[in-house]
Amino acid sequence: MSLIKKPVNGMKDILPREMQIRDYVAGIIRETYAGFGFQSIETPCVEHIENLCSKQGGDNEKLIFKILKRGEKLNLAEASGEEDLTDAGLRYDLTLPLSRYYANHANDLPMPFKALQIGSVWRAERPQKGRFRQFVQCDIDILGDPTNLAEIELIAATTTALSKIGFHGFTVRINDRRILKAMADHAGFAPEDYEKVFIILDKMDKIGRDGVAEELAQAGFAKDVIGRYIDLFQEGDGDIAQIRSLMETLQADGAEDLITIMETVRSISTADFAIRFDPTLVRGMSYYTGTIFEVSMDELGSSVAGGGRYDDMIGRFTGQKTCACGFSIGFERIITILLEQDFKVPGSTEKYAFLIEKGASQEKIAQVMEESKRYRAEGKQVLVAWMNKNKKFQKEQLQKEGYLAEHIRDFYNTELMRG
Amino acid sequence: MSLIKKPVNGMKDILPREMQIRDYVAGIIRETYAGFGFQSIETPCVEHIENLCSKQGGDNEKLIFKILKRGEKLNLAEASGEEDLTDAGLRYDLTLPLSRYYANHANDLPMPFKALQIGSVWRAERPQKGRFRQFVQCDIDILGDPTNLAEIELIAATTTALSKIGFHGFTVRINDRRILKAMADHAGFAPEDYEKVFIILDKMDKIGRDGVAEELAQAGFAKDVIGRYIDLFQEGDGDIAQIRSLMETLQADGAEDLITIMETVRSISTADFAIRFDPTLVRGMSYYTGTIFEVSMDELGSSVAGGGRYDDMIGRFTGQKTCACGFSIGFERIITILLEQDFKVPGSTEKYAFLIEKGASQEKIAQVMEESKRYRAEGKQVLVAWMNKNKKFQKEQLQKEGYLAEHIRDFYNTELMRG
Numbered sequence: 001m002s003l004i005k006k007p008v009n010g011m012k013d014i015l016p017r018e019m020q021i022r023d024y025v026a027g028i029i030r031e032t033y034a035g036f037g038f039q040s041i042e043t044p045c046v047e048h049i050e051n052l053c054s055k056q057g058g059d060n061e062k063l064i065f066k067i068l069k070r071g072e073k074l075n076l077a078e079a080s081g082e083e084d085l086t087d088a089g090l091r092y093d094l095t096l097p098l099s100r101y102y103a104n105h106a107n108d109l110p111m112p113f114k115a116l117q118i119g120s121v122w123r124a125e126r127p128q129k130g131r132f133r134q135f136v137q138c139d140i141d142i143l144g145d146p147t148n149l150a151e152i153e154l155i156a157a158t159t160t161a162l163s164k165i166g167f168h169g170f171t172v173r174i175n176d177r178r179i180l181k182a183m184a185d186h187a188g189f190a191p192e193d194y195e196k197v198f199i200i201l202d203k204m205d206k207i208g209r210d211g212v213a214e215e216l217a218q219a220g221f222a223k224d225v226i227g228r229y230i231d232l233f234q235e236g237d238g239d240i241a242q243i244r245s246l247m248e249t250l251q252a253d254g255a256e257d258l259i260t261i262m263e264t265v266r267s268i269s270t271a272d273f274a275i276r277f278d279p280t281l282v283r284g285m286s287y288y289t290g291t292i293f294e295v296s297m298d299e300l301g302s303s304v305a306g307g308g309r310y311d312d313m314i315g316r317f318t319g320q321k322t323c324a325c326g327f328s329i330g331f332e333r334i335i336t337i338l339l340e341q342d343f344k345v346p347g348s349t350e351k352y353a354f355l356i357e358k359g360a361s362q363e364k365i366a367q368v369m370e371e372s373k374r375y376r377a378e379g380k381q382v383l384v385a386w387m388n389k390n391k392k393f394q395k396e397q398l399q400k401e402g403y404l405a406e407h408i409r410d411f412y413n414t415e416l417m418r419g
Numbered sequence: 420m421s422l423i424k425k426p427v428n429g430m431k432d433i434l435p436r437e438m439q440i441r442d443y444v445a446g447i448i449r450e451t452y453a454g455f456g457f458q459s460i461e462t463p464c465v466e467h468i469e470n471l472c473s474k475q476g477g478d479n480e481k482l483i484f485k486i487l488k489r490g491e492k493l494n495l496a497e498a499s500g501e502e503d504l505t506d507a508g509l510r511y512d513l514t515l516p517l518s519r520y521y522a523n524h525a526n527d528l529p530m531p532f533k534a535l536q537i538g539s540v541w542r543a544e545r546p547q548k549g550r551f552r553q554f555v556q557c558d559i560d561i562l563g564d565p566t567n568l569a570e571i572e573l574i575a576a577t578t579t580a581l582s583k584i585g586f587h588g589f590t591v592r593i594n595d596r597r598i599l600k601a602m603a604d605h606a607g608f609a610p611e612d613y614e615k616v617f618i619i620l621d622k623m624d625k626i627g628r629d630g631v632a633e634e635l636a637q638a639g640f641a642k643d644v645i646g647r648y649i650d651l652f653q654e655g656d657g658d659i660a661q662i663r664s665l666m667e668t669l670q671a672d673g674a675e676d677l678i679t680i681m682e683t684v685r686s687i688s689t690a691d692f693a694i695r696f697d698p699t700l701v702r703g704m705s706y707y708t709g710t711i712f713e714v715s716m717d718e719l720g721s722s723v724a725g726g727g728r729y730d731d732m733i734g735r736f737t738g739q740k741t742c743a744c745g746f747s748i749g750f751e752r753i754i755t756i757l758l759e760q761d762f763k764v765p766g767s768t769e770k771y772a773f774l775i776e777k778g779a780s781q782e783k784i785a786q787v788m789e790e791s792k793r794y795r796a797e798g799k800q801v802l803v804a805w806m807n808k809n810k811k812f813q814k815e816q817l818q819k820e821g822y823l824a825e826h827i828r829d830f831y832n833t834e835l836m837r838g
Contacts (some may be wrong), residue, residue: 005523011463019459037802040438044430068485104424268788317422369687383456
């Protein structure tokens with residue numbers, strides 16, 4: 001009759017301290033994106049198994065938590081494989097449900113549609129430190145805007161949100177899949193090899209130009225092709241001049257867009273961040289069709305947000321061409337960073353604890369409740385609790401939870417307050 | 420390759436208008452409960468199948484969405500039943516996960532522990548109007564406080580939250596399982612018949628005293644027992660005098676507690692609501708051990724929140740006696756009511772739409788973005804969008820989404836604004 005106490009393998013319980021940060025961050029994100037006209041939407045956590053296995057997912061499909069059919073639909077005796085046992089699964093990202101949602105509701109939605117989704121997704125990956133099988137994704141997407149106003153707004157909104165959370169001095173790196181391809185084309189790679197080349201290029205920040213050249217050689221590419229390719233990645237400051245200089249060597253759609261995006265974002269930004277062109281930025285997903293971008297912080301060595309334009313994907317599912325551009329904040333990554341930095345939620349010092357002597361009269365309790373009501377009306381948090389026998393220990397615990405010593409008050413049963 | 424557009428059977432996509440209300444209500448609830456010292460926690464949506472099927476659930480077990488084992492653990496050839504195929508399921512309530520969570524983390528949690536959970540639960544019920552297979556529950560629980568300070572705080576916090584959402588003139592009905600039992604005992608029912616009697620008593624508000632008497636007779640109970648029982652349910656105003664008068668006829672633990680709770684709640688309440696004793700209040704769950712309460716609104720004829728004390732349940736799972744008292748807000752019910760009332764989220768009139776003439780120069784775009792930034796800094800929402808060819812229709816649509824006509828501004832590519 002007793003419970004298994006641990007959560008299921010790879011998933012986690014969230015303790016109050018972390019939850020407070022999560023609620024706070026989600027609140028800032030919602031508020032900021034709402035300010036930019038993004039609208040919250042939600043889809044069920046459970047999706048049709050057919051949709052989840054519709055190939056867009058690629059490797060994700062292996063990671064699906066599948067849900068058993070129920071009642072008469074489940075016929076174990078005649079089942080010959082998993083596909084006979086399941087009709088649904090837990091979503092592994094928010095993009096596929098967004099496509100379905102848009103296909104289902106486009107007539108009821110504004111055009112273009114600016115969507116915000118914050119929600120859990122599930123992947124049956126091998127559990128490892130810091131990676132969980134249930135985690136929150138936080139996506140904004142603009143559907144139906146082919147212009148780079150979409151990119152400008154996504155970047156402006158996301159950098160504003162990151163800055164309100166408390167991040168500064170970060171860098172938005174930006175590139176365009178079309179430039180990426182034009183560079184590979186210019187060097188002489190065959191289109192069918194592009195993805196292979198980009199996977200190696202993606203390691204540039206770790207292994208450098210020599211390392212990339214070496215891995216390309218190991219992969220069997222011709223020396224002169226590699227040479228021409230590597231030459232394109234001259235040191236650069238990522239400024240607009242670097243794009244212009246690159247465009248003297250090769251031509252690529254997207255270059256002018258990048259310049260416009262960078263100039264506009266710079267001219268309107270309040271947040272303290274840099275935006276720079278990074279020709280080595282790849283972003284894994286092959287569904288991107290144009291601009292791609294990522295936010296990184298030097299001192300952390302990892303990205304905290306990423307996204308890009310994917311004009312072909314939604315149409316493939318819905319049958320109706322819909323251009324799309326999205327930016328995803330690495331919610332779990334941000335929470336981990338804030339926890340490591342021992343982040344304190346602003347305003348959380350306005351916490352009071354009122355301790356009532358045990359056995360206090362009803363009048364005394366009412367008096368304490370009345371006083372707590374006054375404090376709460378002023379926006380303060382008030383914990384009302386019984387005073388423990390070991391009052392000293394109790395107060396130490398409360399201070400660990402963020403109650404300042406001078407905000408802990410004792411209420412005794414007599415009219416006079418003692419010691 | 421095309422997607423199934425509808426959500427899975429019995430679940431729903433949430434459109435922006437509803438989502439805005441949901442986010443708003445959840446925000447008010449979080450903020451209010453935090454003010455009372457409740458701490459947000461979260462458990463995974465996926466639970467061990469052993470825990471979900473641990474009998475506490477009763478009928479709920481049949482309604483579990485079960486998750487297929489993965490990889491080598493799934494051995495279809497040797498599986499003889501569902502139990503061989505699944506190792507986990509989606510949670511069907513928040514109380515069982517809370518018990519597991521508390522058993523797992525009690526050492527890291529304050530004592531008593533005041534928990535707030537807002538989260539989705541899943542039940543494979545037959546879909547019907549207004550009832551969905553995924554829905555949000557919103558629970559507060561105080562673990563480890565045996566005194567009626569717990570009840571007072573739960574009621575004060577929940578009525579404050581309801582009042583901040585905008586509900587007024589509601590009634591908190593309160594009873595105690597011990598009074599319920601003492602009344603049945605006084606009439607002469609046998610303890611093993613109590614639950615059966617209470618199920619009939621629960622219909623009092625629909626079928627009246629005569630109806631209850633009739634159904635009890637049909638169930639085979641003796642006439643004199645029924646007579647004594649029905650006599651106890653004299654018309655009453657639900658005030659404290661009614662409790663005292665009842666206690667002249669019978670004795671019940673809990674009566675003094677009820678009086679204290681009612682008097683204290685009244686003396687401290689700001690919200691516009693009544694609290695009254697209702698001896699016919701049953702609340703379905705047999706796990707309640709003491710006070711039970713429910714919030715109802717006359718004009719709606721249904722409850723919007725309910726809860727009670729359940730001192731035995733957590734210990735049964737964790738092996739360590741832990742008294743507990745909880746209050747659950749009917750989140751989905753409240754959203755439905757607000758949608759029916761065409762509820763407008765406060766502050767949502769401060770929405771602006773800036774429409775830019777298509778083909779505008781980069782400078783013009785930057786200027787519009789700059790202006791929108793100024794508005795946003797003042798807390799206003801600004802949607803920046805391209806001006807459609809059919810500007811009139813576009814503006815009509817925007818007004819339907821809550822943008823006031825005078826808050827929609829046109830920006831043309833020339834320095835002068837036209838028309």
